[in-house]
Amino acid sequence: MRSITRLELQYAHRFYGFRGEAQYLHGHTGILTIEVEDSIEPGVNMVFPCNEIQKTAWNMLKNFDHALILRRDDPLLPAILDVYEKQGIRGGAPNNIMKGPAFETELAKAYPECRLVVTKETMTVEGMIKIVYDLLKDKLNIAKITFSSGVNAASEEFVTRNKIDRCPLCGIALNEKGVCPKCGYKKG
Numbered sequence: 517m518r519s520i521t522r523l524e525l526q527y528a529h530r531f532y533g534f535r536g537e538a539q540y541l542h543g544h545t546g547i548l549t550i551e552v553e554d555s556i557e558p559g560v561n562m563v564f565p566c567n568e569i570q571k572t573a574w575n576m577l578k579n580f581d582h583a584l585i586l587r588r589d590d591p592l593l594p595a596i597l598d599v600y601e602k603q604g605i606r607g608g609a610p611n612n613i614m615k616g617p618a619f620e621t622e623l624a625k626a627y628p629e630c631r632l633v634v635t636k637e638t639m640t641v642e643g644m645i646k647i648v649y650d651l652l653k654d655k656l657n658i659a660k661i662t663f664s665s666g667v668n669a670a671s672e673e674f675v676t677r678n679k680i681d682r683c684p685l686c687g688i689a690l691n692e693k694g695v696c697p698k699c700g701y702k703k704g
């Protein structure tokens with residue numbers, strides 16, 4: 517069965533080199549739906565608590581929220597960094613606290629200190645699904661990701677691959693020692 521969670525991301529981007537309106541910088545509220553598949557953990561009668569899926573996903577994905585997402589060969593990138601630098605906000609600002617880890621994958625690199633994500637490919641809805649799967653595939657048993665942004669939407673299904681032991685008392689993933697980080701339950 518599947519547990520399904522949804523989160524919103526507000527971001528600015530453009531399709532560099534695209535021959536349409538989207539070649540200009542613009543913004544969206546993107547809606548990301550993540551479906552996690554596993555057996556039902558009998559103790560809690562659920563696959564995985566949806567708020568925990570959200571928490572795990574948000575930890576990485578908050579870097580995309582209120583962020584600028586640019587392809588790495590986009591000439592806007594050095595221009596923006598130059599402005600941020602001159603303004604003194606390139607390395608951070610006191611009110612920029614919604615920062616996730618400064619991840620770097622094959623597809624995307626986050627600069628949380630200045631709310632920028634640099635991508636290898638154009639950040640279409642399809643591109644975003646590839647990035648999100650790559651960031652979360654080892655943490656969650658992702659069976660499907662759907663991403664919609666304005667009139668654009670895409671989805672992809674994945675084969676789940678992790679063996680995740682869950683706490684029979686609160687449903688969250690046990691750590692490598694078989695202990696629940698929330699309630700302290702230990703796998704017998």
Ligand SMILES: [Zn+2]
Nearest residue numbers: 529538542544
């Ligand atoms: Zn767009």
Ligand SMILES: [Zn+2]
Nearest residue numbers: 683686696699
């Ligand atoms: Zn627990």
